[in-house]
Amino acid sequence: QEQSAKVLVLIHSDNGGTYELAKEVKKGIESYKNVEAIIKQVKKSDNPKLKNIPIASVEELITYDGIAFGSPIYFGNISTGMSEFLAKTTNLWSKHALEGTPATVFMSAGSGAGKELALQSFWNSLAVHGMILVPNGISGMENIDKTIPQGNAVLGTTSLVSLNNVERPSKSERYLAELQGKKFAKVALALRKNKVIENDNKTIIKESKIDINQILKQKNIELPSLPQPVGNYQLFKKSGNLVYINQVALKDGKIVNPGKLGIDVNEEQVKEATRVTMLNIISILKEATGGDLNRVKQCVQLIGTFNTVDSFTKHADLMNTASDLTVEIFGEKGKHTRNTQGAYSLPVGSSVSISAIFEIE
Numbered sequence: 001q002e003q004s005a006k007v008l009v010l011i012h013s014d015n016g017g018t019y020e021l022a023k024e025v026k027k028g029i030e031s032y033k034n035v036e037a038i039i040k041q042v043k044k045s046d047n048p049k050l051k052n053i054p055i056a057s058v059e060e061l062i063t064y065d066g067i068a069f070g071s072p073i074y075f076g077n078i079s080t081g082m083s084e085f086l087a088k089t090t091n092l093w094s095k096h097a098l099e100g101t102p103a104t105v106f107m108s109a110g111s112g113a114g115k116e117l118a119l120q121s122f123w124n125s126l127a128v129h130g131m132i133l134v135p136n137g138i139s140g141m142e143n144i145d146k147t148i149p150q151g152n153a154v155l156g157t158t159s160l161v162s163l164n165n166v167e168r169p170s171k172s173e174r175y176l177a178e179l180q181g182k183k184f185a186k187v188a189l190a191l192r193k194n195k196v197i198e199n200d201n202k203t204i205i206k207e208s209k210i211d212i213n214q215i216l217k218q219k220n221i222e223l224p225s226l227p228q229p230v231g232n233y234q235l236f237k238k239s240g241n242l243v244y245i246n247q248v249a250l251k252d253g254k255i256v257n258p259g260k261l262g263i264d265v266n267e268e269q270v271k272e273a274t275r276v277t278m279l280n281i282i283s284i285l286k287e288a289t290g291g292d293l294n295r296v297k298q299c300v301q302l303i304g305t306f307n308t309v310d311s312f313t314k315h316a317d318l319m320n321t322a323s324d325l326t327v328e329i330f331g332e333k334g335k336h337t338r339n340t341q342g343a344y345s346l347p348v349g350s351s352v353s354i355s356a357i358f359e360i361e
């Protein structure tokens with residue numbers, strides 16, 4: 001089966017000059033067999049030329065096989081809009097999420113003052129991400145019109161829009177941008193093949209790039225503040241890469257829905273207590289990972305104990321509340337082995353108690 005690759009052309013543009021170049025870059029990318037490109041912008045624009053271009057999210061960056069970045073030049077630098085967007089990528093950065101992804105840059109300039117500096121400054125940010133930077137070198141130089149100033153530069157194409165003796169981007173600038181796209185597509189596709197081989201070898205687990213904090217936010221799951229120990233024990237204990245945590249349904253210093261199922265509380269109330277208990281565990285787990293739940297490699301085991309009347313047998317139903325929550329938050333990594341049991345009584349009147357073992361990085 002033939003491999004295909006998907007490239008994002010990510011731009012900021014005020015007046016549309018960068019967008020004009022982006023269209024040429026896209027054309028070049030798509031002239032390469034089996035590579036498709038999509039243009040998105042870093043933020044909303046009211047400019048009629050730009051207002052229908054979709055907005056990219058930070059999270060989606062990891063889903064592309066390459067990213068061509070385009071920005072206006074501001075004072076020999078990338079534009080504020082592009083800079084603001086890149087400032088939001090620190091989470092991806094700390095997880096090495098863009099490492100090894102190819103990147104190339106192009107810019108719309110006024111006079112072109114400081115264009116090499118500006119392209120270089122673009123590279124600075126992307127190099128910190130560990131992206132593989134693809135320059136233009138002097139490719140295409142033999143074919144451009146040298147009778148007028150052109151935005152050619154070795155790190156990427158620029159367009160000199162304030163030199164308005166000809167329409168900008170000039171024909172030569174458009175040609176260079178298209179060529180840049182084509183050369184970039186070749187790299188993105190080649191590295192894509194590499195990535196697929198690594199995937200097959202299970203050295204890259206895509207799931208590891210999913211941000212747990214984002215998932216918590218999207219699903220409106222709020223972690224409680226850390227419960228306090230009510231005896232001579234630790235909230236968690238690490239042994240090697242394993243973290244051990246045990247909790248009951250304590251919330252704001254009080255037990256939620258206390259008592260025995262079948263006498264004091266019903267199944268729904270115990271399920272609510274089970275969710276509170278599991279959230280306590282995840283809050284403690286966050287503490288154990290130094291505040292970064294993305295370090296959780298897997299949930300190894302959960303043990304749920306429920307205070308029920310003798311005849312009760314549906315412990316598994318109750319415990320699913322905790323199991324479902326764990327899988328909802330951690331995805332595949334949240335799947336675990338499990339033991340559920342009934343008890344005659346539980347500490348501080350809780351209807352549920354959970355023991356958890358997690359593996360962290």
Ligand SMILES: Cc1cc2nc3c(=O)[nH]c(=O)nc-3n(C[C@H](O)[C@H](O)[C@H](O)COP(=O)(O)O)c2cc1C
Nearest residue numbers: 013014015016017018072073075076110111112113
């Ligand atoms: C704050 C600011 C700083 C700028 N600095 C430079 C510069 O250093 N060099 C340059 O050639 N053009 C500079 N320009 C001009 C823009 O790069 C130029 O207008 C560009 O084409 C805008 O791209 P756009 O059409 O995609 O918005 C600057 C513009 C602004 C607003």
